[in-house]
Amino acid sequence: MTSDHLTVLKSQALEKFNAFASNSAREEEWRYTNVSALAKKNFPLATNESEINLEALAQWKLENCYHFVLVNGFFNEQASYLPKAVDICALSLESESEDDDDFESVLANEKNGFLVLNFFHSNNGLYLNLEKSEVLDKPLQIIHLTTQEAMVNTYHTVVLEENAQATIIETFINRDNQSYLSNSVLECAIENNAELTLYKLQNESEKAFHFGGVYIQQAETSKFTHHNFALGGLLARSEIHCDLDNDSECELNGLYLGQNRQHLDNHTRINHNQPNGISREFYKGILNNRARGVFQGRVIVAENAQKTDSQMNNRNLLLSADAEIDTKPQLEIYADDVKCSHGMTVGQLEEKSIFYLQSRGIDEETAKHVLTFAFANEMVEKVEFEPLKQLLQQQLLIRLPIEL
Amino acid sequence: MLSIQNLSVNVENKHILKGLNLEVKAGEIHAIMGPNGAGKSTLSHVLSGKAGYDVTDGSVSYNDKNLLDMPAEIRAREGVFLAFQYPVEIPGVSNIYLLKAALNAIRKHRGLSEVDAMDFLTMVKAKVKALDMDEKFLYRAVNEGFSGGEKKRNEILQMAMLEPQLCILDETDSGLDIDALKIVAEGVNSLRAENRAFVMITHYQRLLDYIKPDFVHVLADGKIVKSGGAELALELEEKGYSWLEQGV
Ligand SMILES: Nc1ncnc2c1ncn2[C@@H]1O[C@H](COP(=O)(O)OP(=O)(O)OP(=O)(O)O)[C@@H](O)[C@H]1O
Numbered sequence A: 001m002t003s004d005h006l007t008v009l010k011s012q013a014l015e016k017f018n019a020f021a022s023n024s025a026r027e028e029e030w031r032y033t034n035v036s037a038l039a040k041k042n043f044p045l046a047t048n049e050s051e052i053n054l055e056a057l058a059q060w061k062l063e064n065c066y067h068f069v070l071v072n073g074f075f076n077e078q079a080s081y082l083p084k085a086v087d088i089c090a091l092s093l094e095s096e097s098e099d100d101d102d103f104e105s106v107l108a109n110e111k112n113g114f115l116v117l118n119f120f121h122s123n124n125g126l127y128l129n130l131e132k133s134e135v136l137d138k139p140l141q142i143i144h145l146t147t148q149e150a151m152v153n154t155y156h157t158v159v160l161e162e163n164a165q166a167t168i169i170e171t172f173i174n175r176d177n178q179s180y181l182s183n184s185v186l187e188c189a190i191e192n193n194a195e196l197t198l199y200k201l202q203n204e205s206e207k208a209f210h211f212g213g214v215y216i217q218q219a220e221t222s223k224f225t226h227h228n229f230a231l232g233g234l235l236a237r238s239e240i241h242c243d244l245d246n247d248s249e250c251e252l253n254g255l256y257l258g259q260n261r262q263h264l265d266n267h268t269r270i271n272h273n274q275p276n277g278i279s280r281e282f283y284k285g286i287l288n289n290r291a292r293g294v295f296q297g298r299v300i301v302a303e304n305a306q307k308t309d310s311q312m313n314n315r316n317l318l319l320s321a322d323a324e325i326d327t328k329p330q331l332e333i334y335a336d337d338v339k340c341s342h343g344m345t346v347g348q349l350e351e352k353s354i355f356y357l358q359s360r361g362i363d364e365e366t367a368k369h370v371l372t373f374a375f376a377n378e379m380v381e382k383v384e385f386e387p388l389k390q391l392l393q394q395q396l397l398i399r400l401p402i403e404l
Numbered sequence B: 001m002l003s004i005q006n007l008s009v010n011v012e013n014k015h016i017l018k019g020l021n022l023e024v025k026a027g028e029i030h031a032i033m034g035p036n037g038a039g040k041s042t043l044s045h046v047l048s049g050k051a052g053y054d055v056t057d058g059s060v061s062y063n064d065k066n067l068l069d070m071p072a073e074i075r076a077r078e079g080v081f082l083a084f085q086y087p088v089e090i091p092g093v094s095n096i097y098l099l100k101a102a103l104n105a106i107r108k109h110r111g112l113s114e115v116d117a118m119d120f121l122t123m124v125k126a127k128v129k130a131l132d133m134d135e136k137f138l139y140r141a142v143n144e145g146f147s148g149g150e151k152k153r154n155e156i157l158q159m160a161m162l163e164p165q166l167c168i169l170d171e172t173d174s175g176l177d178i179d180a181l182k183i184v185a186e187g188v189n190s191l192r193a194e195n196r197a198f199v200m201i202t203h204y205q206r207l208l209d210y211i212k213p214d215f216v217h218v219l220a221d222g223k224i225v226k227s228g229g230a231e232l233a234l235e236l237e238e239k240g241y242s243w244l245e246q247g248v
């Protein structure tokens, strides 16, 4: 493709994104999340700054990890620390060998404007390929730091070959409480019997827009575990799609914690395409003030996906009368011999629990924080990587001040 | 220490306590007995500051302060402790966390520094042992999945740790097996002190065999209808309550 042609396509992609954002309310998949404000924002594309203060990174860099650092979507080699002897590098659009047809086809057919935007405008991203039976010896933390009021697009691709294992931690942060769009996509192929554990800590600024898409292809007997923590963002949408082959297993855990006017959308889709798949989904939400949460959990069990075993659970805690949650399980089951269950709850803190703590000398506000923390902490306790668990607990405590 | 005068309380517009009087002095042990639904737990809730109780008349003074004016947590910090008839399960909050947070809140109120972590652990382990509990209970969520008896024992553990002045025990003996009853009673007896008083709500003489009350009161239909010494409990055991209610 000539660079002129690419330039034309890139600007068409921008137009397509703006049209999508303006009209998102009409899309069924976007029923609860209106992103038309983004079209009005008209953020410029992020640029690569040469001199940049990276002090903000220090508190987010987890110990005992590899670090893949992106600043405004651009790979920052200095701040990164990559594993040796592993096939890993920073991708850029120019280096990809997509043929022209791919570009045209994405532009013509992709309905999700964020994906179109991402495809054409991501600057850098992670490429990781673990070979057969290769095990990444430490978690790899991908840090997305935004320091501009701009659109930041990043695209990651991961391949875990047969029996390979990796843990990846996606971290989204901002330096100066700015307004911007962070748009990130991660695709992963988990081949036979391989295992991926993926964590996501979304701690964008409270003025930011965030789209994070995770698209997973699971081969036979593979295992995927995701822990999704959505704490930041003015309007944030997380999308996770998993395609499961024979005997594969996926576990999706999530916690969204919204306050003020935050809007946190969690969209998951699990396709049981073949028999004997197992999926476990457990999302918890806490919404305070005027915050709004969305949980849309879709499970599709194909006709031949017999013996599918699927559970979905979404529990919500509303801390204020103005907070809102839309929770919607969507089970489409075309096979007849399956075990599928789902449960959704929405509730408040229990008066009798608050009183019990008060009767032991703990003031009402602290009692509420303790109970809320306990509700949230159930998800944090599932995190097996200790440095991340501690960072998450710190983040919860900033929002729910109590002494541990 | 505690002076309840003519206390009248409504719950959901239902008149439950109807002019109740009770005087409790430091060092004393009072037993309150009475038929189901008489208002015993209501009294314990009103004293500990639970919301939803509408005091329509009367007063309660505690150490010469107006108890009813204080928020629940201040009452606790001032030394009022209720061992609940039905202890609440709190998933996600460990017993040890609650004990420490409560102890520190109370210490702070008294102008003391936070308890040293090692001292706290030594202290809590000693109390756990005294109550013949497994240390594992400390790390379990408060009352979650505890058996009835374990919950009651856990209430006494909290009481022992917080060293209150006014201990209200609402049917702590119910649900305890014979051995557990002895252990809990020993726990209570070891807390007996000149500056501490107990109000024990119970249906059974058995508890009073272990913890000898100075006074026994009968609460029926929202007020104290008879008071006496320890021998009154024996009389009640024999005759029931109907002979008293007829006199009302
Ligand atoms: N929230 C409420 N709404 C309506 N009625 C209530 C409420 N709480 C208590 N009551 C009523 O008040 C009365 C007294 O209840 P309380 O629990 O104090 O009795 P009690 O003496 O402790 O009985 P027991 O020996 O069975 O424990 C009962 O008739 C009860 O049904």
Ligand SMILES: [Mg+2]
Pocket: B040, B041, B042, B085, B170
């Ligand atoms: Mg009762």
